[in-house]
Structure formats: C-alpha cells, structure tokens
Amino acid sequence: MAVRLDRFRTGWQRGALGAVLGIALAALLGHLVPSSEGLPWIMAPVGASAVLVFAVPASPLAQPWPVVGGNLISVAVGMAVGKLCAMGGVGAPVAVSLAVGFAIxxxxxxxxxxxxxxxxxxxxxxxxxxxxxxxxGPFAPLALNVIGIAGIGWIYNAATGHPWPHLTAVPPSPAPMRTVTYDREDLDAVLADWDERLDVAPDDLDALFRAVERRVLRRWEDDLK
Structure with missing residues (x-):
C-alpha cells in the first residue's frame, strides 16, 4: 500500500520519519570512506542537523547552505586550530574552546x-x-553524511509540503493607512495557514509586531505635529 506523505505534513511524525530517512542515507554514504584512520562512518553533528532540517525546515539555521557550509567550514576550522595547538603544545581544552569560537x-x-x-x-x-x-580526517565522512542529509531533506520536505530551501513569498505592501493593529487570533490564524514550525515562539512574534505597531504610531504622531 502506498504511503501518503501528505498525511505527515506537520508534527513530530513528519520530522521523525524524515530524520530516519536522512540519517539512513547519511550512514550509508559514510561507509564509502575507508575506516583505516579509525574514524566513525557517521558523525554526531549530523544528528543535530537532522533535527533542524526535518523538524524546523523553515528555520534560517536549517537551510541548505547553513547545513553544508556550517558543518564543513566548522570541522575544517576545528582541524586547523587543533593542529596549530598541538604544534604549540597547547592542551585540548584550549583547542576545543578556540575551535568553537573561530568556527562561529x-x-x-x-x-x-x-x-x-x-x-x-x-x-x-x-x-x-x-x-x-x-x-x-573527519572532513570526508562528515561531507558524505551532510550530502545524505541535504539530499533527503530536499526530496522529503518538498514531498511533504515544506519546500526546502524555504522561500517565503512576500506580499506587496498595502496602501498606507492610518490604522495598524491586529488581534492575537489573527496572528495564530496566519501561523496556521503557513503550516510551518518556526523557531520563534508566537509570544515573541506578537511582542515584535506590537513593538512595530507602536513605532509606526509614534512616527505618525510626529508627522502630525
């Protein structure tokens, strides 16, 4: 019986199934790297990437370039910092702390x-x-792992109604009005219509929009003086 992916458009089921598929391909590709260096065939950061790609695909932190570039640039920076620290006789605690700072x-x-x-x-x-x-070093298996996550993320998210990379259509600006306000129910309805999990709490969005409203009203009041 065919699996209807549209039944998993939202919620933890959709994200969990996507992560299963993404990690499976990542692990399969990781086995292509010879294990002579004793490195694992799948790297732990990929698990965290899978959470972002499949659970919150609309997040700016979960888009394809952050997933690929963020992982690979960071591991390369970490390797360089670690090697320099080893040459300078600096211990591991300093090396890892510098690596994270430089990676950011x-x-x-x-x-x-x-x-x-x-x-x-x-x-x-x-x-x-x-x-x-x-x-x-770990760059090769991590690169293959990331390719697996990104490939499944692109296919699976699109198939379940969450195109990835996430592109938000910006509606045209309305004609200027001397009234700008909304009810909390309006915000909740728009979020429901978008059908996306955002990594911003609705209360924080509401606070942001209210602050924008107050700023617009102050500007209008200044214009009338």
Missing part, C-alpha cells in the same frame, strides 16, 4: 550559521591535536 566567526562571515557547526568544530579540534592526524 567563520560561519558568520560565510553567512552559514548552523548550531551543529559547534559540535563539528570540536570534532575537528579533537582530531587535529592527535599525533597521527592528517588530511582529510
């Missing part, structure tokens, strides 16, 4: 901030300080 900076500059990148940086740093560390 690198992700910000590359516009690919992705929380699992912090774990990828630690992974790279721990490998980099090892005496026998050499390229490509």
């Amino acid at each position: 900076a690198a992700m910000a500059l590359a516009r690919c901030t992705h929380p699992p990148g912090g774990a990828a940086a630690i992974l790279g740093a721990m490998y980099g300080i090892a005496p026998a560390a050499h390229l490509p």
